[in-house]
Amino acid sequence: MKKKIFLILSVIGPGIITANVDNDAGGITTYSMAGAQFGYSLLWTLIPVTIALIIVQEMAARMGAVTGKGLADLIRENYGIKITFYLMILLLLTDLGNTIAEFAGWAAAMEIFGVNRYFSVPVGAFLIWWLVVKGTYRTVEKIFLIACTIYFTYIISGWMAHPPWKTILFETFVPTISLQSDYLVMMVGVIGTTIAPWMQFYLQSAIVEKGIDLQQYKLSRLDVIVGCIFTDVVAFFIIVACAATLYQNHIHVEDASDAALSLAPFAGRFASYLFAAGLANASLFAASILPLATAYYICEGLGWEAGINKTFKEAPQFMWLYTGLIVVGALVILFPQAPLLKIMLLSQVANGIILPVVLVFMILLVNNAFLMGEYTNSTFLNVMAWTTIVVLILLTIVMTVSLVFPDFIKLIGF
Amino acid sequence: MSNYTVFISELIGKPVLDSRGEEIGRVKDFFVVNGSAFPKVSAVLYGRRKSYVLPWEMVHLYNRRFFSAKISKSDRVPAQLTRQEILVKRDILDKQIVDINGAKVVRVNDIEFKEVEGALTLFAADVGIRGIIRRLLSGKVREWWRKKGDAGKRQNMISWAYVVPIQPKLNRLELTVPRQKVSQLLPQDLAEIMEQVSVNEREALFKSLDRDTAARTLSELEPGTQAKIMEKMGREEASDILEIMPPDEAADVLGDLSEASAKEIINVMDRADAQEIQELLEHSVDTAGGMMTTEVFTVPPDTTFDETILKIKEIGREVETIYYIYVIDVQGKLLGICSLRDLLLSRWDQKISVGMMTNIKYVSPNSPQKEVAALISKYNLLAVPVLNDERKLLGIVTVDDVMDLLMTYYSGNR
Numbered sequence: 142m143k144k145k146i147f148l149i150l151s152v153i154g155p156g157i158i159t160a161n162v163d164n165d166a167g168g169i170t171t172y173s174m175a176g177a178q179f180g181y182s183l184l185w186t187l188i189p190v191t192i193a194l195i196i197v198q199e200m201a202a203r204m205g206a207v208t209g210k211g212l213a214d215l216i217r218e219n220y221g222i223k224i225t226f227y228l229m230i231l232l233l234l235t236d237l238g239n240t241i242a243e244f245a246g247w248a249a250a251m252e253i254f255g256v257n258r259y260f261s262v263p264v265g266a267f268l269i270w271w272l273v274v275k276g277t278y279r280t281v282e283k284i285f286l287i288a289c290t291i292y293f294t295y296i297i298s299g300w301m302a303h304p305p306w307k308t309i310l311f312e313t314f315v316p317t318i319s320l321q322s323d324y325l326v327m328m329v330g331v332i333g334t335t336i337a338p339w340m341q342f343y344l345q346s347a348i349v350e351k352g353i354d355l356q357q358y359k360l361s362r363l364d365v366i367v368g369c370i371f372t373d374v375v376a377f378f379i380i381v382a383c384a385a386t387l388y389q390n391h392i393h394v395e396d397a398s399d400a401a402l403s404l405a406p407f408a409g410r411f412a413s414y415l416f417a418a419g420l421a422n423a424s425l426f427a428a429s430i431l432p433l434a435t436a437y438y439i440c441e442g443l444g445w446e447a448g449i450n451k452t453f454k455e456a457p458q459f460m461w462l463y464t465g466l467i468v469v470g471a472l473v474i475l476f477p478q479a480p481l482l483k484i485m486l487l488s489q490v491a492n493g494i495i496l497p498v499v500l501v502f503m504i505l506l507v508n509n510a511f512l513m514g515e516y517t518n519s520t521f522l523n524v525m526a527w528t529t530i531v532v533l534i535l536l537t538i539v540m541t542v543s544l545v546f547p548d549f550i551k552l553i554g555f
Numbered sequence: 556m557s558n559y560t561v562f563i564s565e566l567i568g569k570p571v572l573d574s575r576g577e578e579i580g581r582v583k584d585f586f587v588v589n590g591s592a593f594p595k596v597s598a599v600l601y602g603r604r605k606s607y608v609l610p611w612e613m614v615h616l617y618n619r620r621f622f623s624a625k626i627s628k629s630d631r632v633p634a635q636l637t638r639q640e641i642l643v644k645r646d647i648l649d650k651q652i653v654d655i656n657g658a659k660v661v662r663v664n665d666i667e668f669k670e671v672e673g674a675l676t677l678f679a680a681d682v683g684i685r686g687i688i689r690r691l692l693s694g695k696v697r698e699w700w701r702k703k704g705d706a707g708k709r710q711n712m713i714s715w716a717y718v719v720p721i722q723p724k725l726n727r728l729e730l731t732v733p734r735q736k737v738s739q740l741l742p743q744d745l746a747e748i749m750e751q752v753s754v755n756e757r758e759a760l761f762k763s764l765d766r767d768t769a770a771r772t773l774s775e776l777e778p779g780t781q782a783k784i785m786e787k788m789g790r791e792e793a794s795d796i797l798e799i800m801p802p803d804e805a806a807d808v809l810g811d812l813s814e815a816s817a818k819e820i821i822n823v824m825d826r827a828d829a830q831e832i833q834e835l836l837e838h839s840v841d842t843a844g845g846m847m848t849t850e851v852f853t854v855p856p857d858t859t860f861d862e863t864i865l866k867i868k869e870i871g872r873e874v875e876t877i878y879y880i881y882v883i884d885v886q887g888k889l890l891g892i893c894s895l896r897d898l899l900l901s902r903w904d905q906k907i908s909v910g911m912m913t914n915i916k917y918v919s920p921n922s923p924q925k926e927v928a929a930l931i932s933k934y935n936l937l938a939v940p941v942l943n944d945e946r947k948l949l950g951i952v953t954v955d956d957v958m959d960l961l962m963t964y965y966s967g968n969r
Contacts (some may be wrong), residue, residue, distance in 0.1 A: 194957055209753025222664065222690050238584075283754075352779055442689065444651075444662025489632050511638060 160368030165427035168248025176383030205348030238488020246424030249398035299378030493541025683711025844920030847950035
């Protein structure tokens with residue numbers, strides 16, 4: 142029995158961590174606004190989103206376990222340096238943008254607790270930098286896993302909002318289809334925020350660094366599935382919390398910290414603090430994982446040494462990339478003149494360009510029998526995966542184009 | 556044309572002209588076979604959509620701008636590719652290799668060919684940033700870069716004599732006699748390289764080692780990795796390697812395997828070795844009994860010093876340490892210990908029982924490892940004997956075993 146628990150612990154981590162970071166500052170903002178603007182009517186999207194997330198994540202995990210190589214490794218080895226290089230540049234851009242967003246989330250959440258951003262941002266940045274540079278993979282993973290448990294705060298604050306459970310049950314399993322353009326934009330946002338390119342890279346690299354192989358793969362798949370479900374349960378409660386309070390009372394919110402503050406009059410000060418604590422945790426957590434993931438795959442793709450266990454001397458590019466992203470991400474937040482919105486827009490557009498490319502590479506690689514042997518996708522899985530990918534690609538195109546031309550969705554006739 | 560060097564990035568995509576000067580395709584890849592010192596290009600793969608093979612003898616002329624063939628368009632030989640042939644671009648470029656001189660794993664960014672006696676050979680692997688730049692550039696800019704930026708710079712170029720490809724297939728074909736090259740590496744370096752490459756590559760690399768190197772490398776690997784390699788090997792092969800290892804380390808490896816696999820391996824082992832290992836396996840790993848080695852240098856009390864020296868010359872290689880000589884009676888009880896220094900400084904005809912130290916510091920098989928470490932550190936020992944209740948010598952724990960323990964303790968469970 143003791144051995145069995147050890148076995149589970151030795152495999153668990155990558156899946157749960159990757160999925161949870163998905164609920165980062167941007168994710169929480171999207172879910173809060175979805176709940177505040179459309180009540181419970183978007184809850185049903187979480188079910189297909191969870192399935193899509195599991196399908197994509199499972200493929201990445203499987204590739205890691207079978208080949209023992211990261212996704213960037215595989216793309217480089219099978220598609221050459223040119224495409225890898227440009228992919229990496231775009232990934233660097235979107236991840237920088239996202240890292241900035243995470244620090245913004247962290248700063249805003251800490252301000253709810255009365256902590257000035259000129260204090261909270263440098264301290265937070267230093268903490269996560271120190272953790273990875275000085276830590277080993279195991280200690281880092283343990284701390285990340287603890288951070289995952291803090292997401293429970295959202296479940297509690299959702300509960301404290303006293304939502305009408307019957308309505309919620311109905312809305313979750315019976316889709317509401319509305320062709321209103323605001324509703325569609327929000328729906329695309331909810332789906333788009335869930336599956337990001339960096340996640341696939343991070344998950345696969347973490348599986349490899351953890352040394353998970355085929356024998357342990359069944360457990361690892363469980364790790365992935367549980368992680369994806371937990372993540373969307375958290376998303377569910379964020380929507381519920383905001384729907385039960387803000388939507389009911391027609392309160393308009395701009396972002397996640399705004400939502401946390403607005404919760405207080407309806408669900409109590411405690412619920413509001415819990416919501417803010419969740420946001421602070423999620424933001425800082427993601428502000429560490431995102432630069433980490435970026436450093437991993439850029440080094441893999443370009444052939445530099447990488448790994449949390451390495452030192453600055455052994456893996457200089459890896460450590461400098463990680464350091465640089467955190468420093469730049471934190472600095473942008475501290476300079477009020479920085480063109481925050483433009484950076485975010487650019488990073489979202491880059492994200493929109495890469496996601497389809499990465500997903501297509503993934504499905505081609507996972508079906509490459511020379512790499513995967515007997516572990517290629519089954520026909521059923523391929524049908525599911527292609528459907529997921531085509532839908533995601535279409536949604537990403539719509540979202541990206543509407544970011545650049547805000548009236549796009551109205552133009553195409555809805 | 557002798558000593559003409561050219562990069563593969565400069566040749567791929569260049570037109571292939573037939574004997575009348577008409578273009579019959581573009582260069583796609585190069586076939587290589589084992590040469591005397593360096594692998595030789597045996598044919599060119601070219602074409603547009605369809606691929607054709609041009610044997611090297613049929614190449615009339617080549618340079619950075621074009622290839623001219625001695626054949627006409629109608630004589631083109633269609634290529635039938637299996638995964639068995641070795642293609643430079645497909646199988647080596649962008650893949651990882653071991654750099655024997657630097658003792659590390661690196662990625663091939665570009666490959667330099669050199670003309671030697673009319674044949675084009677694989678001459679060096681470019682693993683630096685220059686290789687990446689060269690491949691990203693094209694046309695005039697690349698030409699400019701070649702003349703201005705690149706000329707004569709040889710940093711990060713690894714001569715093929717020091718390159719070991721790690722792709723399983725390349726190893727099998729002994730493209731570069733990896734066995735000889737790899738054995739130039741220290742087992743410690745080899746172990747570190749193995750921790751860096753993917754599972755399949757590690758397996759292939761390990762299989763290419765001779766048994767002695769394999770055994771010494773296995774000792775240096777992380778416990779988890781050791782078990783993974785052993786599980787994948789044939790039982791006979793595994794037992795052969797374990798027999799070469801010191802029994803305490805062999806027992807450690809077996810202890811990490813599943814019970815079934817360990818049993819299977821022990822069953823095919825040499826009987827004496829198997830028994831020793833089985834005894835060690837019965838002790839818990841964190842006690843003196845689990846840490847000790849049973850390969851101890853022992854002599855009866857009436858041995859003279861010069862006889863002892865002769866015996867050391869005879870079997871000294873098989874035991875863990877010769878710095879202590881253990882004097883035992885016929886029942887195997889430990890009477891005293893004589894250090895190598897005492898031995899060398901004593902009169903040659905004297906009996907060892909006269910010169911030995913009888914105030915023995917020892918541990919019992921159940922002593923916890925902390926206690927063993929404390930004793931070794933307190934009395935500055937190189938090894939401590941493990942005695943049972945009847946003072947019978949079971950084995951010794953050497954300082955290097957304890958050192959590993961201390962290192963793990965201080966580096967925080969790495």
